[in-house]
Amino acid sequence: MESVDKLNTRLIKATAEEAVSPEPNKVFLGFRPKLWMYNAAGENPKTKFKRWLKKKGEAPVLMSDVKPGVTSAIIDARLFNMGIFKSFTESETIEKKHTFKVVYTSHIHKPYIVKDLIYDIADDSLSHLILSEKDKSLIKPGDDYNLEILRNERMRIDAILKNKGYFYFNPDYLLFKADTSNKNQTVSFKLTLKDSIPKNALTVYHINNVFVNQNFSLNKRSSRNSNDTLMFQNIVFSGKKDRMAIKPKVLSKSIYLRKTEVFSRQNHITTLNHLMSMGNFKLVQVNFSERNDLVPGLLDVNILMTPIPKYTFRTEIDLISKSNNYAGPRVNLSILNRNTFKGAELLTLNLAGSFEAQLDGKGENLYSYSWNPQLELTFPRFLVPFNIKRTNSIYIPKTSLVLSYNYIKRVNYFDMRTFRFAYSFKWKDDIRKEHEFNPIDISYNSVGNQSTAFTNLLEANPFLKKSYEEKFIAGGSYSFTYNEQMLTGKKLQYYIQINPELAGNTLSLINWIGGKKVSSDNPSKVAGSIYSQFAKISLDGRLYYNFRDKSKLAMRLLAGVAKPYGNSSVLPYSKQFFIGGPNSIRAFHINSVGPGTIYQDADNIGFLQLGGDMKLEMNTEYRFNIYRYFKGALFVDAGNVWSLKSNPSDFSSPFVISKFMDELAVGAGMGIRVDVSFFVLRFDLAMPLRKPWLEENHRWVTNQIDFGSSSWRKDNLVLNVAIGYPF
Secondary structure (H helix, E strand, C coil), X not given: XXXXXXXXXXXXXXXXXXXXXXXXXXXXXXXXXXXXXXXHHCCCCCCHHHHHHHHHCCCCCCHHHCCHHHHHXXXXXXXXXXXXXXXXXXXXXXXXXXXXEEEEEEECCCCCEEEEEEECCCCHHHHHHHHHCHHHCXXXXXXXXXXXXXXXXXXXXXHHHHCCCCCCCCHHHEEEEEECCCCCCEEEEEEEECCCCCHHHHCCCEEEEEEEECCCCCCCCCCCCCCCEEEECCEEEECCHHHCCCCHHHHHCCCCCCCCCECCHHHHHHHHHHHHHCCCEEEEXXXXXXXXXXXCCEEEEEEEEEECCCEEEEEEEEEEECCCCEEEEEEEEEEEECCCCCCCCEEEEEEEEEEEEECCCCCCCCEEEEEEEEEEEEECCCCCCCCCCCCCCCCCXXXXXXXXXXXXXXXXXXXXXXXXEEEXXXXXXXXXXXXXXXXXXXXXXXXECCCHHHHHHHHHCHHHHHHHHCCEEEEEXXXXXXXXXXXXXXXXXXXXXXXXXXXXHHHHHHHHHCCCCCCCCCCCEECCEEECCEEEEEEEEEEEEECCCCCEEEEEEEEEEEEECCCCCCCCHHHCECCCCCCCCCCCCCCCECCCCCECCHHHHCCCCCCECEEEEEEEEEEEEEECCEEEEEEEEEEEEEECCCCCCCCCCECCCCCHHHHCEEEEEEEEEEECCCCEEEEEEEEEEECCCCCCCCCECHHHCCCCCHHHHHHHCEEEEEECCCC
16 A cells, blocks of 8 residues: 555545445444344344343344445445545455455545646537636645545536526536546546436526415415406516415515526525524425427426415413423413414414422522513514615525513512513524624613512611612623534534623713713713613533444533623623523532622522622533433533622632632433424432532542532432433
């Protein structure tokens, strides 16, 4: 074997191994457990258990099943596709007492290198289009020969031609002729057309008539009725104007196939995605038919849409169980109107209510209930007072208006009423990149019926008291998400979400223009309430490594920091960072860790918990299959929250770079998940490994682990029951 660099050696070996068939029985620690299961079940298993063993086991791979000569030829063919044209593979069978193995030895050389690519396209129009995009060619001089790259290059060129009107063109009409007679193991390519190509494949097609039927039914394949149509922007809509489910003016903005324009597959895909993204149709078909007249190169477009019922009513009833021993039912009623103003606007009315109480502990008499009506109106477009140029993005932008009211009754503490209005935009660059911009996000909190116990708690903690004083929040936020989880073929998948947020700056600017200087010592008010002013940014970064056996290693880093300034000295309670719970550090109760070296025991503080100005959290989880819908997990979580400056009540110490590593809470555990794709029920059992509130040098508690002690289990084991994966 000639010298081959390390990277190629690994790739060549992997390619050869993939060609080996059949695969040997799997070995684990020197044993073959699946083969044992198969044999233990017997030839004709009678019991249910033995039938299960047979199904989950592996039949023995017999010597008669292996054909070394055929496998050697397949290996050579795979290597040929990688540019190793002159390889030959030998096989040797080594027999033992009960087993045998086949050793394949491939004699290879360095892969042939691409020297150049010459274009020899007989059709001038095709040649011009292909040459105009040759800089984007996947075939690069100096690269190794690879048959898969040649196939992808044909697909790339086909996509270019499809977007330029060549409706009937096919990648198979392109032919790469290879010349390997060059010196130094190089190969020259000539791109040509096949000899016999249908005439229509070389014809540029234009759009003729566009017909739209938004009431198409698979059960009633009614034909178009020319007496019952409406023409709008050269698009023919079936049905009279007063019977249109969605206004033609709205639908036409999502139709990118227009009369007289050159056919484009990109416009075809964009039209499909925009119409489906509206949320009004369960099926959209775009059919093309060639005109059978004297004018060649014309396509009629027939867009058939099967609508979803206009109204949907949904009821959800959940039983919520939190890791701090609070539990109770939650009910959500939802009514959806999919075409509110005949412009595909989605109007959703939600009415949610919940009740929760502590089942045991010192807070057995503590309970709360809430109800939360919310009205959301979503438009399938940017709703702005100026025109935005239409783009060819396959994703439709959306504008949402949200108005909500939330009433919470904390018995023996207080009543809280929250009003919120948000005006937001969502759009996607592609399948991985999503943006959300909230230029207006206003909320107002009102706290009433304060009990003596609650008042005393606030007086004892001025920091907590001040976070409840700032009731008015007016600001905006932006969120950028990069997500590769839907790219199922990727071994390594990334997820990144960045969320910056600002509040109070506009109000402070108005005060400044009016000559009033704002400060936290003498805060300004809006409608009698102090408004918040702060800047906040958070990061959620994840990495997923997918193994061949469908197991997965998932890692997450959460980080955030917020800074009150100007009119504020403390973050409002709703904007603080919290840590602990079923989607955070699972070994500790919800929101109980920190800030700093504080542990907030739910038995002592009830519903109220103090958050931080800064957060750092790290999670690692190994997920694996158990049986069918049952999945398992092993995980480790670490993190904490901190204040940025000393707490006025001496409740906690501020964040210090030299100390924060020693103040991380650490927990670990294992989980069982029932994953039926559309629904995941999760059970995670965790225990603390490190408690930052203990004395220094005594914070690691691994030496105290005692599963046999009931008191240790009660104080340390935390069972988290939740819906969905933690990240």
